[in-house]
Amino acid sequence: MDTWHIVRNTLSILCVLVSFLPFLDFKHWFFRIFDFVRLQLLALLVVLFISGLFFSSGSLFLGTLTQVLLVMAIAYQLVIIWPYLPFRKQSKDVPEKAITLISVNVLQKNTDHQKLVELVKTVQPDILLTMESNLEWEKALSEIEGDFGFSHKMPKENRYGMHLYSKLEVKSCQGHYLISEEHPSIEATLIDKNGTDFTFWGIHPPPPSPTEKPTSKQKDAELMKVAQLVREKKMPTLVSGDFNNVCWSKSSKLFSKVSKLKDARLGKGFYSTFPVKPKLFRFPIDLLFHSRDMEVHQIKTLPAIGSDHLPLFATFTITDTGHKTVKAIEPEVKQEVVSIIVEGKEAAQEEN
Known part of the structure; x- marks a missing residue:
């Protein structure tokens, strides 16, 4: 041979x-x-x-x-x-009162702040979520802060800072450290343009990689913790951010099952966001999940801003405001979720 x-x-x-x-x-x-x-x-x-x-x-x-x-x-x-695969066409006619979102990992060391500032000025989103945003990024984004009526800032210098800006009315907002003190997440109760309350989560768990965490335990645990909280709250919910997890992974599917949220990419396409270059190696890790009483009309990536992630853009509306009865989670799944969270908290002590 x-x-x-x-x-x-x-x-x-x-x-x-x-x-x-x-x-x-x-x-x-x-x-x-x-x-x-x-x-x-x-x-x-x-x-x-x-x-x-x-x-x-x-x-x-x-x-x-x-x-x-x-x-x-x-x-x-x-x-x-x-x-x-994109079997379903995305809506061309977006409802007048649809909400627009930009979710973007800015890359902390990226100093080309103006690219994101100009993108936000052009797109004019109702919600802007940034990840890896530190104090330097916070200062740069002050240029567009006046366009938003609300902001929640959690700057960090460890590549896990997070900032939320909203033009929508905010009933409440709080930062969480669900698994580790290194990795924040943001939970906000917002009011849409029709006066309906909904929950928005911004998350950024750590990835399993040679340069980050040796295992996926912390990432999986944070996803399960958010899924638990979403399921318990029983209201229209959208979760966005850099999941450091591809949409087709077992942990993403378990997140969907526990939270009862739907992956916005299903039937619409991959919309891969990382890495920006080389394009050939790109895969979807900036994810978007929503409750069944919401409709995501559009999802797409936006032009590069100097980060290693492309910004993710989406438009959505709340389609049903009636109370939903959520069936109890199966005992074996519940036990699996508890075990994942316990493992993640233990890993946070060992790996951080």
Whole structure:
């Protein structure tokens, strides 16, 4: 067998193996990272499969086995990403009283503040959520603060600062440290343009990566804690932010199940936000979830502002203000959520 066949077969088997790694219930970043690159893995798997159709692998048995494994991995990846393909057209006619949102990780070290300032002036969102915003960013955003009637500021120098600006009336707003004192989140009760109360959450849990946290435990725990609080409150809710989690991951799906919120990307497209460059490696981690009594009319990314994340833009309305009865969560799911939160708090003591 020549070098080409050895390289292709080895790469094929490796790609197949890492495609299934996130299925395993391991929290270490090495296992979780392959959840993020499913789109790129799928493209590579397809290329490898097609190459196998045109070039002999030297061994009939090995070649056939490799092709079968590639088909299995391609099918598995397609099943996972299929719900996010853009089968539904987004609304072109947005209701007059729709609420507009920009959610953006500004990248703390990004000094090109004016790009975001100009973007906000152009788009004129009703809600602006910034993440990784420190005191320097807070000072720069004072230029647009007058356009908003309310602001809640939680500047930090550890890349987890957060600021919320709103043109909507605010009934209450508070910052939380749900799992760790390093990672804030913001909860606000706002009033929409029709006079209906709703809850807005801004979150930014830490990612599992070689340069951040060694496991996904803190991230998963914060998602579950927010999901619990959303479920208990039983009112129209929208959760946005840098989840450091792809929309198709098991933890995102569990977040949706526990909170009873819907992923705004379902049927609309990927709208990948990170990294800005290279575009080929981009995946969706700035997420948006909403309750069933809300409708997200538009979701899209906005032009780059010098950050490693693209801003996420959405328009939404509250469609039903009636009281909803939420069924009790299944005991096994409830226990799983409690365990995840406990693990996350323990990890915060060990990893921070």
